[in-house]
Each structure stands twice: as structure tokens, then as C-alpha cells.
Amino acid sequence: xxxxxxxxxxxxxxxxxGFSCDSSSDxxxxxxxSTSNPVAxxxxxxxxxxxxxxxxxxxxxxxSDGTNKxxxxxxxxxxxxxxxxxxxxxxxxxxxxxxxVDAGGExxxxxxxxxxxxxTNGYFYVNYNRNSPSRQTVISRFKVNSGSQVAxxxxxxxxxxxxxxxxxxxxxxxAFGADGYLYIATGDGGSGGDPQNNxxxxxxxxxKILRIDVNVAETEKYAIxxxxxxxxxxxxxxxxxxxxxxxxxxxxxxxxxxxxxWAGDVGQNEVxxxxxxxxxxxxxxxxxEGNDCFDASGNCGQSGLVAPVWSYxxxxxxxxxxxxxxxxxxxxxxxxxxYVFGDYVSGKIWSLKYDGSKATDSGDKIGNVGGISxxxxxxxxxxxxxxxxxxxxxxxxxKASSN
Numbered sequence: 001x002x003x004x005x006x007x008x009x010x011x012x013x014x015x016x017x018g019f020s021c022d023s024s025s026d027x028x029x030x031x032x033x034s035t036s037n038p039v040a041x042x043x044x045x046x047x048x049x050x051x052x053x054x055x056x057x058x059x060x061x062x063x064s065d066g067t068n069k070x071x072x073x074x075x076x077x078x079x080x081x082x083x084x085x086x087x088x089x090x091x092x093x094x095x096x097x098x099x100x101v102d103a104g105g106e107x108x109x110x111x112x113x114x115x116x117x118x119x120t121n122g123y124f125y126v127n128y129n130r131n132s133p134s135r136q137t138v139i140s141r142f143k144v145n146s147g148s149q150v151a152x153x154x155x156x157x158x159x160x161x162x163x164x165x166x167x168x169x170x171x172x173x174x175a176f177g178a179d180g181y182l183y184i185a186t187g188d189g190g191s192g193g194d195p196q197n198n199x200x201x202x203x204x205x206x207x208k209i210l211r212i213d214v215n216v217a218e219t220e221k222y223a224i225x226x227x228x229x230x231x232x233x234x235x236x237x238x239x240x241x242x243x244x245x246x247x248x249x250x251x252x253x254x255x256x257x258x259x260x261x262w263a264g265d266v267g268q269n270e271v272x273x274x275x276x277x278x279x280x281x282x283x284x285x286x287x288x289e290g291n292d293c294f295d296a297s298g299n300c301g302q303s304g305l306v307a308p309v310w311s312y313x314x315x316x317x318x319x320x321x322x323x324x325x326x327x328x329x330x331x332x333x334x335x336x337x338x339y340v341f342g343d344y345v346s347g348k349i350w351s352l353k354y355d356g357s358k359a360t361d362s363g364d365k366i367g368n369v370g371g372i373s374x375x376x377x378x379x380x381x382x383x384x385x386x387x388x389x390x391x392x393x394x395x396x397x398x399k400a401s402s403n
Contacts, residue, residue: 042334043366045349048384048395051089052082056103057386058172059112060376060393065119070378072386072393075108077101077128079151084378095126095142095151102131106190107164110172115214116180122146125159125182125214127174135164139174139184141214159214159221160240162205165198166190169248169266173323177211177254181225183261184210184240187248193268193294194286199245200298202230202237207285209249209263209277211242229280245283245305251323251374252277257337260354264323264341265308268294272321273308274341274352274359281306309359310352318343324375327351329382332396338362340383342372349385349396369394 059073062084070084072091077098080091101109111127118124122144130138143155164170169187176182188194188207199207213223230237252263261277271290275283283306287298290311294300312318324341338351339359347370351362373388385394 042364042399043332043396044399045367045369045385045394046397048393049082049086049088051087052091052393054080054386054391054393056108056373056388057391057393058108058110058373058388060374060384060386061112061114062377062379063114063118063124064116064379065114068379070376070384071112073109073112075110076103077109079109079112079126081149092150094149095153097126097128097153097156100128100130102129102135105167106170106187107135107167110170111174111185113174113176113182116176118144123214124151125174127172127184129164129170133163135167137162137164137170137186157221160184160212162186164189164206165196171246171249173250173252175252175254177261178256178259179225180213180215181211182214182222183242183252183254184212185246185249185252185263186210187250188246188285194247197286199247199285200282200287202241202244205238205240207244207246208238208241209243209246209252209261210240212240227279242279243277243281243283245281245285245287246275247285247289249275249323253323253325253375255326255328257326257328260326262323262326262339262341264321266320267314270314271311272314272318272343274310274321274323274339275306275308276354278306283308309354316346318346318348320344322372322374324349325377325383327381327383329377329380331382332398334398335366335383335396340366340375342369342375342385344372344388347372367396 056075057072058075062070068084069081071081079095081094082091107129109128113125115123139160141157142151144151168190171185171187173185186208188199213225216223224231224239231239246265248266249263254261263275265273273290286295322342326339327335340351342349347368349367352359353362369385371388374386376384
């Protein structure tokens with residue numbers, strides 16, 4: 001079967017700017033752009049499922065249930081499942097909550113995580129913005145009933161809701177850690193420059209990574225893990241908070257080998273950053289943007305702000321980071337153990353090596369995909385890439401030798 005190689009066009013790049021940085025007329029400082037020297041890519045992006053098209057896909061995942069099925073979220077409020085076979089031509093509507101979802105701006109159905117015991121209990125969790133009350137973020141559990149291949153849309157159990165002041169910077173990702181807890185990414189609530197200082201305010205849930213325990217009695221919604229940093233505090237700090245000081249950690253992943261939580265945090269006007277999230281960490285926004293001072297009144301020199309493990313200046317390399325994952329598959333052995341991520345605007349893809357304290361560029365920019373909304377993996381831990389505007393799923397393949 002002929003492989004379809006991706007080409008970058010201006011129309012594709014512009015399709016998903018709602019998830020990129022805020023527009024600005026400020027000049028871009030390229031003086032220390034550490035990734036500005038291009039190298040020959042060793043990989044190429046090819047369409048993984050040529051017969052399938054999706055409407056604004058924002059997540060690719062699997063259920064770890066022993067089947068060969070994979071799942072794609074469409075921002076409007078639909079989850080589709082299909083067989084992980086390149087020639088597949090049909091999808092099944094696994095969940096349709098379009099009527100409940102507000103998909104304006106950067107809102108919508110943004111995250112999906114299957115319970116580690118999904119094969120037994122049928123539970124999975126979603127993160128979406130509902131249309132009434134307008135913009136409100138909802139973290140819900142749904143269920144697949146025994147003997148069914150699709151979710152029961154009437155089984156929704158709402159676990160957590162919180163208000164959103166604007167229509168952008170919603171975060172969205174959900175994932176279970178090896179500890180069995182559910183991790184949730186939230187953005188700073190939007191506009192530009194975090195006007196309400198939400199990310200540094202530990203009395204709300206915006207601009208954070210949250211962690212909750214969903215393994216509770218059916219009469220309860222969730223519990224706070226006993227080692228969450230603010231459990232039991234008497235100062236009004238939100239006990240769900242795991243880390244804070246983030247602008248829009250739209251996509252994160254947890255490496256099952258090291259348990260490192262990697263997040264791509266979208267910048268404002270200057271810097272895109274990659275963070276490894278630790279419990280109780282303050283990642284600086286809006287005091288700092290990457291390693292730059294953003295708000296001098298916030299004391300940029302204060303101790304305790306966690307620096308990104310990698311950052312790049314907005315410019316030719318892009319303007320809107322999309323967090324990726326540490327590759328643990330078998331088909332691309334040169335990438336094993338490397339963190340693969342990209343930029344929505346430029347379409348560039350990089351890989352980083354991490355030695356436990358320092359991240360370094362692996363030396364390649366490994367292909368291009370326009371409008372990268374997410375990286376995902378299948379049950380074999382093979383890597384997939386979503387193109388938001390084109391509605392396609394891509395994978396990486398090693399380029400044939402030029403000799």
C-alpha cells in the first residue's frame with residue numbers, strides 16, 4: 001500500500017492556533033535559540049490509517065484491555081474506537097456527549113483516561129467543558145456495561161467541576177499514574193498574561209496538575225491522596241493540587257519506566273517549555289516564562305521556582321509546544337528512552353535524552369507534522385501523532401538509507 005507522506009502547508013498550520021500562544025506584536029528574541037540549527041531528519045511521518053478521517057482530533061489512546069482497539073477524541077464531544085490495523089476503514093462511536101460539550105475556543109472534550117482495571121470494571125474518565133453552566137470544566141466517569149463495546153452515555157458520574165473565566169487555556173489531559181491516582185492538567189483559565197494570577201494562587205485549581213484518588217466507595221466522588229502536598233492544610237489551599245505555576249500544560253505523559261511526568265507548557269510571547277513535574281513544584285508562571293522573567297513584581301529571583309528541563313524561543317522552531325511522550329516501543333529502536341514532542345505551529349518534532357538531571361537534544365528533528373494536537377501510544381507503546389486540522393493520525397518510520 002502506498003504510504004502518504006505529510007507536507008506542511010500554511011493552511012494546516014493555521015488550523016489550530018486557538019491552542020497556541022496569544023498573539024503579540026513584540027519582537028521575538030532569537031539570540032539564544034538553542035534549537036535553531038536544523039539537522040537532517042532520520043524519520044518521516046506517514047499516515048497510519050489512510051482510510052480514516054476525524055473532526056479536530058485531540059487525543060489518541062488505548063484501554064490496556066487486551067484488545068487491539070485504539071481511541072481518538074474529537075474535540076466536539078465524540079470518542080471513536082477502531083481496530084489498530086492500518087487498512088481499517090470503519091470507526092465506532094464509543095461515546096457521544098456532543099450535546100453536553102461547549103467546544104468553542106480552546107474548550108471541548110479534551111481528555112480521556114481508562115481506569116487501570118477497565119477490563120474488569122468498565123470505567124473511564126473524561127475532561128470536558130460543558131455548555132451549561134457555560135465553560136465550566138467537568139471531570140466525569142463513564143462506564144461500558146458488560147457485554148457492550150460502547151459506553152453508556154447515561155452512566156456519567158460527575159466527580160469534579162470548576163469554573164473557567166475565559167475560553168482558552170483549559171489544559172485537558174488526564175492520565176493514571178503507577179500509584180493508581182488520576183492526574184489532571186488545568187490551564188490558567190485564559191485571556192493573556194494570567195490576569196487573575198490563577199497559576200500562583202493555590203486556592204483555586206487553575207494552572208495546575210491535580211491528583212485525585214478515584215478508587216472510593218460509589219457514594220463518594222473521589223478522595224485526596226494521603227501524600228498530596230496540601231492535604232489537611234488549614235489555609236484554604238486546594239488539596240487536589242499536585243503542582244502549580246503552569247500556563248497551559250495542554251498535553252502531558254507519564255513514563256511507565258521511570259514514573260516521570262513530562263509536560264509541555266505553552267508559552268506567552270517568548271518561550272515554550274518542557275517540564276518534569278514533581279510533587280509540590282512551582283513551575284513559575286506567571287512570574288517567569290520559561291527561564292525569562294515575565295512579571296518582575298513577582299520576584300523573579302526567588303528560590304523554589306522549578307526551571308524547565310528544556311525550552312526554546314518562539315521563532316522558526318515554533319510558537320506552541322505540544323507535550324509528547326517517552327518512546328518505549330520496539331519499531332524505532334533509536335528512539336527508545338527518548339522524549340518525543342513537537343510544536344503545533346511549526347510542525348517540527350524533536351527528541352530529548354534525559355540522564356535524570358539534564359535533558360539534551362538528541363541531535364535530530366525527527367520529521368514534521370502540521371497542527372500537532374497530541375502524541376499518543378497503542379498497547380505496544382508505539383507512537384502516534386494527531387494532526388488537528390487535517391483530521392489524520394500519523395506515525396513515524398525510519399527513512400530508507402540514502403546509500
